[in-house]
Amino acid sequence: MKLACTVNGEPVAADVPPRLLLSDFLRHELKLTGTNVGCEMGVCGACTVIVDGEPVRSCLMFAVQADGSTVRTIESLAPDGRLAPLQDAFHRHHALQCGFCTPGILMTLIALADRGALPRTEPEAREVLSGNICRCTGYQAIVDAILEGTR
Amino acid sequence: MKPAAFEYFRPASIDEAIDLLDRHGEEARPIAGGQSLVPTMNLRLATPAVLVDISRIAALQGWRRDGDVVRIGAATRQAALLGDSGFAAAVPLLAMALTHVGHVQTRSRGTIGGSLVHGDPAAEIGLVAATLDAEIVLRGARGERRLPVRDFQLGALATDVAAGELLVEIILPVAVAGTRCAFRELARRRGDFALVAVAAQRTYDRLAVCIGGLEAVPRRCTGLSTRLALEDLDARADAIGRELASVTPLADLHASGDYRRHLAAVLLEDCLREVLT
Numbered sequence: 001m002k003l004a005c006t007v008n009g010e011p012v013a014a015d016v017p018p019r020l021l022l023s024d025f026l027r028h029e030l031k032l033t034g035t036n037v038g039c040e041m042g043v044c045g046a047c048t049v050i051v052d053g054e055p056v057r058s059c060l061m062f063a064v065q066a067d068g069s070t071v072r073t074i075e076s077l078a079p080d081g082r083l084a085p086l087q088d089a090f091h092r093h094h095a096l097q098c099g100f101c102t103p104g105i106l107m108t109l110i111a112l113a114d115r116g117a118l119p120r121t122e123p124e125a126r127e128v129l130s131g132n133i134c135r136c137t138g139y140q141a142i143v144d145a146i147l148e149g150t151r
Numbered sequence: 152m153k154p155a156a157f158e159y160f161r162p163a164s165i166d167e168a169i170d171l172l173d174r175h176g177e178e179a180r181p182i183a184g185g186q187s188l189v190p191t192m193n194l195r196l197a198t199p200a201v202l203v204d205i206s207r208i209a210a211l212q213g214w215r216r217d218g219d220v221v222r223i224g225a226a227t228r229q230a231a232l233l234g235d236s237g238f239a240a241a242v243p244l245l246a247m248a249l250t251h252v253g254h255v256q257t258r259s260r261g262t263i264g265g266s267l268v269h270g271d272p273a274a275e276i277g278l279v280a281a282t283l284d285a286e287i288v289l290r291g292a293r294g295e296r297r298l299p300v301r302d303f304q305l306g307a308l309a310t311d312v313a314a315g316e317l318l319v320e321i322i323l324p325v326a327v328a329g330t331r332c333a334f335r336e337l338a339r340r341r342g343d344f345a346l347v348a349v350a351a352q353r354t355y356d357r358l359a360v361c362i363g364g365l366e367a368v369p370r371r372c373t374g375l376s377t378r379l380a381l382e383d384l385d386a387r388a389d390a391i392g393r394e395l396a397s398v399t400p401l402a403d404l405h406a407s408g409d410y411r412r413h414l415a416a417v418l419l420e421d422c423l424r425e426v427l428t
Contacts, residue, residue: 001159018159018202021193040152041190045256054230054259060189061260064159065204108256130341131254 005066007032008076016063023047025063026073034074034103038133045132048104049073055111074103077110086110086149093145097136105132109146118150154192161204165290165319168205173292173315175201181317182206183226184260186253187269211264211319214238219325225264225318229276233258241325244283244332244352248275251334254342264318267303270310270368272401273344275336277304278363280321281371282350288320289313307367307401330354333425335418336363339405346406347414351422353378360422362415365400375423382427391419 004013007030014029023040026032026049038044040059047058050072077084083091086109096102108128112118119125125146129139162168172179179201182188191197205211211226214235221241223232229252232238232245239246252275253261266276267287277300279285285300292315303311312318326332336348348363358381360372374394381387395415400408 017156019154019156021153024153040193042186042257045254048256055256056259057186057256059193060185060257062159062185062189062202064161065185065206067161112255127341128255131256 001064003064003067005068006070008071008073014063018062018064020063021059022049022051022061022063022066022071023058025066026058026071029063032073032075036100036103038100043133044101044104045108046101046104048107048132050107050111050114053111053114055108072107072110074107077106084110086113086145089145089149090142093141093148095137095141095145101132101134105129105134105142108132109149113149119146120150122147152193152195154189155195155198157199158201159204160201161207163208165208165210165317168203168208169290169292169315169317171201171203172317175203177314179203179314183211183262183265184228184257185265186257186261187265187271205317206260206262214241216241216325219327221323221325223263223321223323225267225320226262227264229253229258229261229263229266230255232263242283242323243326243330244334244350245276245279245323247332247334248279248348248350251275251336251338251342251345251348257342263321267300267321268310268312268318270304270306270308271344272307272367272369273346273348273364275334275345275348275350275363278348278350278361278369279334280304280323281363281369282352282359282361283323284359286322287318288322289316290319291316295319301371304368309367326352327354331426333422335421337414337418347411347418349415349418349422351426353426358423358426360419362419365398365411365415367401370398372419375419378427381423387420387423391416391423394419 036046038046042060049058125143180199182202211224214223233249280300287303289296331353333351336345351360356378360375362370400411402408
């Protein structure tokens with residue numbers, strides 16, 4: 001099935017089977033392997049990307065459903081190799097250890113930042129993080145990085 | 152895991168969608184946000200041969216006020232209602248409950264109708280629909296069918312949608328001035344399905360109270376429907392005890408039946424206190 005969309009600012013056209021998940025399309029067809037796949041059932045949030053401005057779980061969307069859409073992945077954050085401010089805050093606060101969940105968390109936050117809705121308090125930050133599972137950090141450093149990013 | 156192969160259609164109108172659903176019968180499933188359907192497909196618990204994507208049908212999107220009711224298009228995304236102050240004024244109980252539905256990354260695609268049709272016993276939208284006595288509008292090749300949500304919610308993950316039928320609209324009453332609402336739930340993780348959830352709405356002396364997650368479908372607390380008998384704390388505790396005495400609660404690895412019954416009592420008291428005082 002024909003599919004045309006924009007990924008990280010580049011037009012993409014492909015012919016894919018309907019059952020191909022958006023996460024697999026990004027990783028296997030476009031080789032954008034920064035988007036990680038954890039549970040593949042919508043629970044862990046590792047595969048979060050931005051579709052038409054909204055953070056979505058790319059494992060719960062078929063690539064054909066992104067036809068005509070604008071998709072942003074973690075690769076778009078530091079195109080020239082310089083970290084985006086939120087990435088930099090994560091780096092300085094040691095908000096990642098294995099890093100597997102980080103792209104999903106960052107893309108969720110970037111979608112919120114783009115509409116001026118980044119969390120400003122710790123409860124708000126934890127609420128937003130409820131959709132992303134991190135098994136290393138215990139979240140505290142992530143919360144610190146988010147709150148610094150908002151200041 | 153990966154979903155099994157299927158044929159994909161993206162109709163532009165309700166009529167076209169119904170035509171496709173009618174043609175493919177039991178083989179076909181509508182998909183809107185996919186937040187309940189796609190996990191079951193990835194796990195191969197569901198293997199529909201045909202998906203009819205209704206997410207871009209404009210006539211199924213959005214809500215409008217129509218006299219003393221609100222009509223919500225079935226494919227309206229949860230996030231669209233959550234950010235809408237006009238909707239929160241019209242149906243405050245649903246606006247309150249939506250903050251507990253999934254996460255920011257699932258509400259962006261998840262729809263009102265999708266959650267209702269899926270029929271999870273602990274789902275917040277189904278609980279609010281039961282509390283407010285929603286009316287459900289289904290359409291199929293042989294016409295339209297309207298039914299009260301109590302006849303629509305048949306059991307755990309079971310709702311009265313025939314093959315070839317499409318949920319098109321949910322009708323809820325507009326909250327009149329002075330309406331008081333409360334919604335409480337306990338979940339293992341914020342945004343997960345509730346172990347138990349309680350929704351309550353009081354309009355003058357009339358109370359509507361339902362419990363989700365306790366039984367296969369939302370439980371209507373008919374013994375907790377008048378305000379006067381419940382203002383006294385002891386009387387309220389007695390009424391809650393009587394209401395829960397006959398319940399056989401769901402039990403699973405997340406919570407035993409006894410614990411769910413205990414939670415229901417606590418959350419009922421919290422909600423009743425909130426709407427009564």
